[in-house]
Amino acid sequence: MNVLVNGRREAYRTVSFDSAGNRVLLIDQKLLPHDFEVAGFGTYRETAVAIRDMTVRGAGAIGAAAAYGFAQGIRAWAGGSGISDGFMEYVDDVFRTLGEARPTAVDPMNALRWMRKVLTDSGLGSTEEWGVRALDLADQFADEDVAHCQAIGGHGASLIREGMNILTHCNAGWLAFVDYGSATAPMYSAWDSGTKFHVWCDETRPRLQGAALTAWELHNHGVPHTVIADNAAGFLMSQGKVDMVITGSDRVIARTGEVANKIGTFTKAVLAHYHKIPFYVAIPLSTLDWELSSGAAIPIEERAGEEVYSVNGISLRSGARESVRVANRESRVSNYGFDITPPDLITGIITPKGIFNPSELGGLEGLAD
């Protein structure tokens, strides 16, 4: 999507590839919103580190980063053209290194498995052919991620009417995918079609992805928006200032319609239900979980307490990056990363195949995005 660079809007993807330099290019999300920088990673090991240390985050984005990292690793093989045991061991090592970078995420592993299977089944005659094909597949993976998000946007845009106030939580934006995003895709689609509206961005403690990333995205695209403390959403709803909520999701239990997403999503859903405000969740089909029979089976990650104890930002005094402790040091903190929203609080699930009631997701079984 668009990034303001020296006052002009330029199109970027979250993840891309420099073929000549064999570098994975990532918008460094650890620097946002304070600095915009596209960082190049010259080896698959560096790419794995970038996935692990959250330079890139979000399901689609880390999937594509792993895919490009896999191609990057294969293209860097210096052991000759023959498909030797040594080459195959090396490919396994690249696969493992990237797959283990974010062990709880499914997208990198899905991308890597798909690429390895296609490459292995293709009967390619040389390591150079592996390299060419791997990059084609990574490009295909990234382009499909973009296409899925565009399709979400096309369906979801129909919900957005002139003058609406839309609330979103966390960042399910283009920075979390290769482009367009999930929750934001309907917004970008509607905006680019000329519909005017306004977005409330929950700041989304503890990691503040709404204040930092979603606000940055919307600013760069020129969409009017306002950052609020998470505590303010209920009051705004009570004042009639929210017409619709759209969030993303990390995992939707297809059999029940339960939605796992960033902590606080469930709270917004309860508030929307109380105020009879439509609550939508936007996802690519890869977010659907066909294995679990209930949201209660989803392990809720407890993240590092440091995220609640302290806050990262830019010193107003020196301009330097600082982490500041805000909570009483001797107090215990808890930091559940996700919550589960039950289907009766959800108006609809916006997918690349259309908008579905959470009870109707079974019809999507077996479909790819």
Next chain:
Amino acid sequence: MNVLVNGRREAYRTVSFDSAGNRVLLIDQKLLPHDFEVAGFGTYRETAVAIRDMTVRGAGAIGAAAAYGFAQGIRAWAGGSGISDGFMEYVDDVFRTLGEARPTAVDPMNALRWMRKVLTDSGLGSTEEWGVRALDLADQFADEDVAHCQAIGGHGASLIREGMNILTHCNAGWLAFVDYGSATAPMYSAWDSGTKFHVWCDETRPRLQGAALTAWELHNHGVPHTVIADNAAGFLMSQGKVDMVITGSDRVIARTGEVANKIGTFTKAVLAHYHKIPFYVAIPLSTLDWELSSGAAIPIEERAGEEVYSVNGISLRSGARESVRVANRESRVSNYGFDITPPDLITGIITPKGIFNPSELGGLEGLAD
């Protein structure tokens, strides 16, 4: 209440007075939770600045600070013993300086008006007698604030059972009063009677009073507690981990039972209602507003956007106090300070006179605390 000083628990009040030095003594809340310091203010003008700059905050605490500041000013009169016009003008100046320190707060003005009326009506013969009497009245004001909070604690403690998990929002603790607090008074009373329980402290963005002040209070008193991001309360309720909510209030509309309190209170009430968890509000009678006929008439203060843009804390690197910007700089922010909780979401109002249904507050009309 108790403060851990060199490993020992010592009793402190939020506001007190050094009679020999004619100094108002305030726990400096701008330094908490990082440093505990009792600051002395040597003139009524310094005391007014301390009220204005939030060295002391909270209804009861700023009322008592203004009361002591008034006595301090009168005691500092150096123009002779006679009740001259000059003395009365000086008294007016002290009154005005302290009354204007926090213009939207009612407690300082209530304290000052009461003191001036009693002093004027007393027919005192000398400025020295004014000084002695003024300090007596300030002590009386502070002691009554303590007694009101203790009475809230006595009634509210009956609600707390062994093993409960209690959620509270913001800081309606002893730091907001002279001692005991409103929302925390039932907790301190129950704890001191031997009942064991655990408190969830909403961190309470944007100013983080829960993470900084309530957590500090509970730690110093030895009450088990855990700080959470505001986003986590709904999830904890859905997991059966919250048995009761107690908050304070800035203003309760007596005619309707509507509660104005720190932004986010309404959200917790909606969540508690959804989960059928009791939701209590603890207040002294001075919090009851008998004038307004509806919560919609309460002006909702929009506070400085800087509170959302940035966060104050202690640098993890240098240990210095820092404000760090967290939100995208070019984005708009909004920062409503309070919200209104309707009476049907409130299980009971805990007062010094007992626990009332929000529809029954009319019976308290005309009563003082």
